[in-house]
Amino acid sequence: MPPLTGPKSGDALFASVDRVNAELFTLTYGAMVRQLLTDLEEVEEVNKQLDQMGYNIGTRLVDEFLAKSNVSRCVDFKETADVIAKLGFKMFLGVTATVTNWDAEGTSCSFVLEDNPLVDFVELPDICQGLQYCNVLSGVIRGALEMVSMKTEVTWVRDMLRGDDAYEMRVKLTKQVPEEYPYKDDD
Amino acid sequence: MIGVGKAKQYANVLDKPLSRGRQEVSLSAFAFLFSELVQYNQTQVDNIAELERRLEDAGYAVGARVLELLCHREKGNRRETRLLNILSFIHSTVWKVLFGKVADSLEKGTEHEDEYMISEKELLVNRFISVPKDMGAFNCGAFVAGIGVLENAGFPAVVTAHFVPIEGQQRPRTTILIKFAEEREARFG
Numbered sequence: 001m002p003p004l005t006g007p008k009s010g011d012a013l014f015a016s017v018d019r020v021n022a023e024l025f026t027l028t029y030g031a032m033v034r035q036l037l038t039d040l041e042e043v044e045e046v047n048k049q050l051d052q053m054g055y056n057i058g059t060r061l062v063d064e065f066l067a068k069s070n071v072s073r074c075v076d077f078k079e080t081a082d083v084i085a086k087l088g089f090k091m092f093l094g095v096t097a098t099v100t101n102w103d104a105e106g107t108s109c110s111f112v113l114e115d116n117p118l119v120d121f122v123e124l125p126d127i128c129q130g131l132q133y134c135n136v137l138s139g140v141i142r143g144a145l146e147m148v149s150m151k152t153e154v155t156w157v158r159d160m161l162r163g164d165d166a167y168e169m170r171v172k173l174t175k176q177v178p179e180e181y182p183y184k185d186d187d
Numbered sequence: 188m189i190g191v192g193k194a195k196q197y198a199n200v201l202d203k204p205l206s207r208g209r210q211e212v213s214l215s216a217f218a219f220l221f222s223e224l225v226q227y228n229q230t231q232v233d234n235i236a237e238l239e240r241r242l243e244d245a246g247y248a249v250g251a252r253v254l255e256l257l258c259h260r261e262k263g264n265r266r267e268t269r270l271l272n273i274l275s276f277i278h279s280t281v282w283k284v285l286f287g288k289v290a291d292s293l294e295k296g297t298e299h300e301d302e303y304m305i306s307e308k309e310l311l312v313n314r315f316i317s318v319p320k321d322m323g324a325f326n327c328g329a330f331v332a333g334i335g336v337l338e339n340a341g342f343p344a345v346v347t348a349h350f351v352p353i354e355g356q357q358r359p360r361t362t363i364l365i366k367f368a369e370e371r372e373a374r375f376g
Binding site: 031 | 227
């Protein structure tokens with residue numbers, strides 16, 4: 001794990017933010033998805049809307065994350081992914097994700113979540129099989145990374161609601177917009 | 188009706204250890220989610236009353252499930268049938284589970300026989316929402332009001348949320364007004 005000077009560990013971070021009951025969160029999310037389904041009716045539309053909402057959340061969430069966690073600038077995408085998985089997920093959702101399946105260039109990886117507070121007590125009915133219930137999470141990651149100048153594509157590979165054993169998100173870095181800070185070519 | 192089911196195959200819910208029910212997420216995660224919910228609804232409606240109604244609907248769904256959860260977990264599948272009991276149940280247990288503390292106070296209304304009020308100094312959902320001037324009396328507490336736990340417990344009531352300005356405090360207190368329907372009388376004779 002890359003050394004992070006100064007910032008707190010995931011658990012300490014989570015302990016330092018105010019918390020609410022996860023069930024309230026889960027149920028609120030469920031109510032939101034229900035509303036969307038009733039309004040939009042098309043599952044694809046709902047997926048897109050969830051992603052958009054996640055994107056909006058992500059753009060603001062990243063500010064809070066950077067402010068509270070005190071991490072230094074990540075040197076490359078690998079470090080970024082680690083930070084998201086260990087600190088980001090922990091700080092906001094209280095669960096850690098693991099990062100796996102790096103591809104050869106180091107631009108694409110998977111986040112695996114065994115435990116996902118969004119989906120407690122949820123079961124997908126047959127008419128909604130195409131629904132990506134956790135699409136808001138992919139939007140959040142996309143939005144957050146875009147705010148730190150990384151354009152990404154996020155897709156769901158495994159979904160427990162469809163019968164898989166875990167949640168897996170594949171994040172692919174499509175473009176890194178260069179910034180003022182020196183970008184070290186790390187390998 | 189389109190909707191996501193409340194419970195996974197029952198085996199799973201019962202298998203989960205009780206401690207899982209105390210899991211928490213960060214406040215900001217909830218605040219973000221809630222603000223998105225409100226913003227989305229804003230695009231769908233034309234006026235304040237409808238917005239309140241939609242938030243109430245959402246809160247209502249939450250309340251139905253919360254009630255089931257709590258009854259199962261805390262009370263061993265028994266639900267309160269008496270009025271004062273259900274009110275204090277809401278005031279302490281439900282509030283505690285959802286917001287981490289008991290509600291600030293529970294009072295009986297002075298004007299009408301069947302009115303009660305639960306008030307809270309700083310309602311969680313209102314903490315991060317600032318109401319622009321033109322929205323007037325709009326209150327996100329409508330969401331909480333919608334947590335029509337009462338309705339699901341079999342007590343028909345009209346629940347509304349109000350801002351009550353208090354001397355010496357910056358933000359007005361939020362009060363949830365519960366007005367019971369007359370059927371209630373039949374229950375207690």
